[in-house]
Amino acid sequence: MLALxxxxxxxxxxxxxxxxxxxxxxxxxxxxxxxxYLAPRYRGRIVLTKDPDGEERCVACNLCAVACxxxxxxxxxxxxxxxxxxxxxxxxxxxxxxxCGMCEEACPTYAIQLTxxxxxxxxxxxxxxxxxxxxxxxxxxxYHDYNFYRVSGLEIAGKQKGQAQNEAEPINVKSLLP
Amino acid sequence: MDELKVVAFIVALVGxxxxxxxxxxxxxxxxxxxxxxxxGPNRIGPFGIVLVAADMLKLLxxxxxxxxxxxxxxxxxxxxxxxxxxxxxxxxxxxxxxLVVIDMNVGLLFFLAMTSLAVYSVLLGGLAxxxxxxxxxxxxxxxxxxSYEVFMGLSLMGVVxxxxxxxxxxxxxxxxxxxxxxxxxxxxxxxIIAGLAESHRLPFDLPEAEHELTAGFHTExxxxxxxxxxxxxxxxxxLISCMITTLFLGxxxxxxxxxxxxxxLKTFVVILFFILxxxxxxxxxxxxxxxxxxxxxxPITLINLMLTGAIALWQSGGMP
Numbered sequence: 001m002l003a004l005x006x007x008x009x010x011x012x013x014x015x016x017x018x019x020x021x022x023x024x025x026x027x028x029x030x031x032x033x034x035x036x037y038l039a040p041r042y043r044g045r046i047v048l049t050k051d052p053d054g055e056e057r058c059v060a061c062n063l064c065a066v067a068c069x070x071x072x073x074x075x076x077x078x079x080x081x082x083x084x085x086x087x088x089x090x091x092x093x094x095x096x097x098x099x100c101g102m103c104e105e106a107c108p109t110y111a112i113q114l115t116x117x118x119x120x121x122x123x124x125x126x127x128x129x130x131x132x133x134x135x136x137x138x139x140x141x142x143y144h145d146y147n148f149y150r151v152s153g154l155e156i157a158g159k160q161k162g163q164a165q166n167e168a169e170p171i172n173v174k175s176l177l178p
Numbered sequence: 179m180d181e182l183k184v185v186a187f188i189v190a191l192v193g194x195x196x197x198x199x200x201x202x203x204x205x206x207x208x209x210x211x212x213x214x215x216x217x218g219p220n221r222i223g224p225f226g227i228v229l230v231a232a233d234m235l236k237l238l239x240x241x242x243x244x245x246x247x248x249x250x251x252x253x254x255x256x257x258x259x260x261x262x263x264x265x266x267x268x269x270x271x272x273x274x275x276x277l278v279v280i281d282m283n284v285g286l287l288f289f290l291a292m293t294s295l296a297v298y299s300v301l302l303g304g305l306a307x308x309x310x311x312x313x314x315x316x317x318x319x320x321x322x323x324x325s326y327e328v329f330m331g332l333s334l335m336g337v338v339x340x341x342x343x344x345x346x347x348x349x350x351x352x353x354x355x356x357x358x359x360x361x362x363x364x365x366x367x368x369x370i371i372a373g374l375a376e377s378h379r380l381p382f383d384l385p386e387a388e389h390e391l392t393a394g395f396h397t398e399x400x401x402x403x404x405x406x407x408x409x410x411x412x413x414x415x416x417l418i419s420c421m422i423t424t425l426f427l428g429x430x431x432x433x434x435x436x437x438x439x440x441x442x443l444k445t446f447v448v449i450l451f452f453i454l455x456x457x458x459x460x461x462x463x464x465x466x467x468x469x470x471x472x473x474x475x476x477p478i479t480l481i482n483l484m485l486t487g488a489i490a491l492w493q494s495g496g497m498p
Contacts, residue, residue, distance in 0.1 A: 018458035021213050028217045
């Protein structure tokens with residue numbers, strides 16, 4: 001009997017609390033008119049960025065494709081005449097992508113980045129397959145000053161071994177001098 | 179009222195009740211939204227009220243499918259029973275003095291009979307669907323009816339004793355001094371719960387119980403047949419609210435405003451209360467429902483009946 005009264009009291013309290021919510025604000029964000037704030041780190045549509053000099057950052061190392069848990073990235077490497085590496089093609093199937101950001105973490109050159117944009121609905125599934133020209137953007141994305149070829153030891157046209165930032169001149173292994 | 183007037187009133191009542199039931203689907207969702215810190219439907223029309231029309235259009239446009247394994251005639255007829263029974267129930271509701279379709283001297287019993295008939299709809303719908311979930315829903319509904327019908331009727335006997343009549347206008351008149359809600363609090367409490375169970379409203383919607391039985395008795399129904407079930411449910415809710423107003427809250431009685439306004443105002447508050455219950459109270463387990471009915475509600479009703487009888491007898495000057 002006591003338990004019954006207690007449960008009755010509990011139900012009445014519940015009803016009172018719910019009634020009190022008549023005067024609380026609704027939590028709903030009225031989406032198309034009212035856009036929520038998305039942090040710069042939000043994981044949305046994937047882009048390929050360029051370095052500050054306007055060259056493609058991607059060196060087509062395939063690490064993103066390997067890291068991708070759903071296998072939605074496909075690419076092939078090619079080498080320019082100046083020694084730079086680039087992707088012959090770069091394809092992301094956004095109908096499979098789960099926006100996990102693993103590719104961004106794996107990328108050694110900050111080329112692949114996720115952006116706070118999620119509005120990419122399409123009527124046709126094939127439209128969700130983005131090619132390299134759809135993915136490439138003109139800016140450097142989140143890392144404004146980073147330029148992979150300036151810090152790496154790879155030899156390209158106009159930059160010999162030892163000319164990169166913080167890179168020592170190559171050691172002449174045939175010399176006895178220190 | 180002459181005959182033409184009565185016919186006009188009936189037509190207005192049927193149209194008004196169906197319209198109100200349709201609007202209530204929207205209103206309930208809005209209120210649930212407010213109480214659950216959401217907005218509810220708000221896209222089409224002012225406050226989203228055109229949603230009612232959109233819903234109707236959708237239901238009308240749906241394929242009217244009858245499963246090949248169903249018992250065809252019963253399957254088709256079952257949804258009509260609940261609407262017809264609930265509509266007939268409105269015949270005895272006194273909206274204002276002289277604004278009642280028929281003032282029967284057994285009006286209250288007629289109401290109880292009609293709400294009981296409505297259960298057949300659920301029962302037969304569940305049976306005719308030939309689906310295990312639908313059957314379980316129908317089964318639950320039958321058990322729920324058996325246990326709640328008993329004290330639903332008994333809980334009103336206190337009111338009848340105090341008013342000395344089964345006629346609903348007479349019962350309203352008898353509350354001109356004091357509402358029966360104050361003299362019969364236990365009766366009101368039990369009747370609210372029984373009414374909830376009778377109209378399959380949310381805390382007691384075990385025949386549907388979408389978490390366990392997909393959709394219970396109307397699992398196999400779609401389109402307008404499903405709409406009939408929903409219409410019946412909302413009509414039932416309105417009928418129960420009208421009856422609570424009539425029997426316990428003084429019906430049309432009230433100062434200043436015209437009687438009909440008082441009646442609808444009170445009914446509206448009761449409906450709001452039912453929606454609040456839906457927003458706040460979770461569904462009990464099946465056995466909890468049954469044991470609550472038989473072990474708690476029935477004794478309470480009997481005690482109430484005994485006390486009321488004793489007081490009525492004492493007030494009328496001792497034993498006859």
